[in-house]
Amino acid sequence: xxxxxxxxxxxxxxxxxxxxxxxxxxxxxxxxxxxxxxxxxxxxxxxxxxxxxxxxxxxxxxxxxxxxxxxxxxxxxxxxxxxxxxxxxxxxxxxxxxxxxxxxxxxxxxxxxxxxxxxxxxxxxxxxxxxxxxxxxxxxxxxxxxxxxxxxxxxxxxxxxxxxxxxxxxxxxxxxxxxxxxxxxxxxxxxxxxxxxxxxxxxxxxxxxxxxxxxxxxxxxxxxxxxxxxxxxxxxxxxxxxxxxxxxxxxxxxxxx
Numbered sequence: 488x489x490x491x492x493x494x495x496x497x498x499x500x501x502x503x504x505x506x507x508x509x510x511x512x513x514x515x516x517x518x519x520x521x522x523x524x525x526x527x528x529x530x531x532x533x534x535x536x537x538x539x540x541x542x543x544x545x546x547x548x549x550x551x552x553x554x555x556x557x558x559x560x561x562x563x564x565x566x567x568x569x570x571x572x573x574x575x576x577x578x579x580x581x582x583x584x585x586x587x588x589x590x591x592x593x594x595x596x597x598x599x600x601x602x603x604x605x606x607x608x609x610x611x612x613x614x615x616x617x618x619x620x621x622x623x624x625x626x627x628x629x630x631x632x633x634x635x636x637x638x639x640x641x642x643x644x645x646x647x648x649x650x651x652x653x654x655x656x657x658x659x660x661x662x663x664x665x666x667x668x669x670x671x672x673x674x675x676x677x678x679x680x681x682x683x684x685x686x687x688x689x690x691x692x693x694x695x696x697x698x699x700x701x702x703x704x705x706x707x708x709x710x711x712x713x714x715x716x717x718x719x720x721x722x723x724x725x726x727x728x729x730x731x732x733x734x735x736x737x738x739x740x741x742x743x744x
Contacts, residue, residue, distance in 0.1 A: 569713030628700035646681020
């Protein structure tokens with residue numbers, strides 16, 4: 488959970504610093520305006536809904552939370568795990584793999600791959616099904632990042648629209664000095680809200696999803712290649728070479744025997 492806690496802490500710290508900066512002059516309440524929030528938040532959601540279906544927005548919300556809550560994936564640990572399973576399979580056959588399945592509950596992709604091999608599914612069929620699942624997982628994350636990027640583009644634009652609304656109201660109230668201040672506040676705060684929403688929330692979340700998608704792609708590729716090698720009963724030394732071809736030099740694994 489270390490990586491997820493870091494992301495959540497970073498979000499909290501960024502908003503805490505912003506709030507502290509706004510409160511330094513003792514007038515933080517001046518930055519709260521329901522009309523500006525309605526234009527930016529409501530407008531961003533509504534326009535994003537034009538581009539995507541409600542189901543896609545719901546999926547994006549779930550995937551975003553899952554990306555924030557999930558721990559950072561470790562490719563070297565995954566490769567080490569696969570190599571140890573290959574060693575076990577070399578000694579005990581598929582019976583040894585079956586005994587290991589309960590220990591893989593935190594790696595459902597690998598557990599499904601090995602479970603199919605234990606059930607007698609051919610290596611070619613396992614590779615095909617794993618590739619389909621890998622592509623579906625990565626496409627789901629990518630689609631979520633696309634939603635967030637679209638919303639990040641819309642938020643500043645809604646802030647600009649709110650600015651124009653506030654300026655029109657201000658110009659229409661030049662003969663009423665008491666109305667100029669509130670109209671100007673809407674004009675400036677919508678730009679502020681749009682910039683904060685796009686730059687501090689939606690943009691970083693999209694980048695987080697992109698990184699998570701890349702990490703998952705690497706992990707699932709390692710698991711798929713490792714499961715196929717185990718299904719072929721490759722020697723652990725061969726499995727080592729297969730896995731290291733997928734890893735950067737600093738993260739390569741080594742067969743100890």
